Amino acid sequence: xxxxxxxxxxxxxxxxxxxxxxxxxxxxxxxxxxxxxx
Numbered sequence: 001x002x003x004x005x006x007x008x009x010x011x012x013x014x015x016x017x018x019x020x021x022x023x024x025x026x027x028x029x030x031x032x033x034x035x036x037x038x
Contacts, residue, residue, distance in 0.1 A: 023035075
């Protein structure tokens with residue numbers, strides 16, 4: 001797979017309430033996350 005050369009932005013931003021974003025925020029806070037928390 002070739003590396004990406006472009007990216008897209010959205011006007012709505014990120015969904016901070018989605019499970020992946022919650023795990024990301026938890027990982028930033030605690031330095032670790034558990035996939036079974038989903």
